Amino acid sequence: MIPTPDLSHLTKDDYEYVYEPAEDTFLFLDGLELEVDELRTSKPSICLEIGSGSGCVSAFLASILGTSTALFLCTDINQFASSCTLATGRQNKTPLDPIIGSLATPLLQRLRHSVDILLFNPPYVPTNMDEADGAQHTAGIQGSWAGGTDGMQVTDVFLKDVEVLLSDTGKFYLVAIKQNDIPGIRHRMMTEYGLKSVIITQRRAGREHLFIIKFSR
């Protein structure tokens, strides 16, 4: 068992502005735990989480890999999320490197084919387009879930960058729900970018049927 990161430093007030770890987060941790052997033997040196929120997932990955073995870069559009990510790194004695930014945009040029582990638990809830646009613009807590058409408005933009970011042996782990059309995502990633995929785990939680998908070359 890999211990769940210590988040006792985060309070109700933080969760007014930042996504509080929920079923999707915990399924993500469970999925990564199923991958422990592969994650460790692949000896990653650059890890990048998009939308790190509380920082819970990257802190967990760091405890799987060892805190001094890799770089843990974490972007989020929400500045409060980046602060929580930094604090979670400190609390768990693991250096997380948060960056306020959208998707991987400030890193794309320098991280071409360099990311060994790429993680994204995106805003995946189907909403109308305006709600998703507004949430991206204000970069507050609504941006944690508002996903626009099919819940794919934000994820679709990022999927275009995945192949460019992944190293030869790189892996991309994505959280998705049924309404996101998982067979469609997997098919597109194969035909457009030659990335194969497997479903690592899935779970029904209330109204959501959640999946963790892994993509690789």
Add this chain to the structure above:
Amino acid sequence: MVRLITHNLLACHVKGCTTNNFPLQFQDVQIELQEAEFNPDFVRNLLPRLEWGALVDAAKQVGDTSLPPEQPEMTDDDVLQKLHHVLLEIHITEGAMVCSNCKHIYPISNGIPNMLLSEHEIG
């Protein structure tokens, strides 16, 4: 934390800004040193991903001149130790990073860089 490794991986991404947009120049920075566990394998693995010249330059800007101007062919433990310190132990806590080409200013506050652009700057 804006460590020098992070700085070495960030580029200006303003729409149309594609040449001379890396490395970003530090402006009015405050620095904090924080010890980190030395892992020679990790530092060695980072080597192929670094822009050496940009790193040496950035280190100089924050007052560290321990690295040779050219990337050494042999990376013995001494070089790895120095790299470890420069890449992972020097933290920029406040200040800004400025693009040499378009002059966009990316602020650093409480150890976190803000790389967000406004709508009309996005490519």
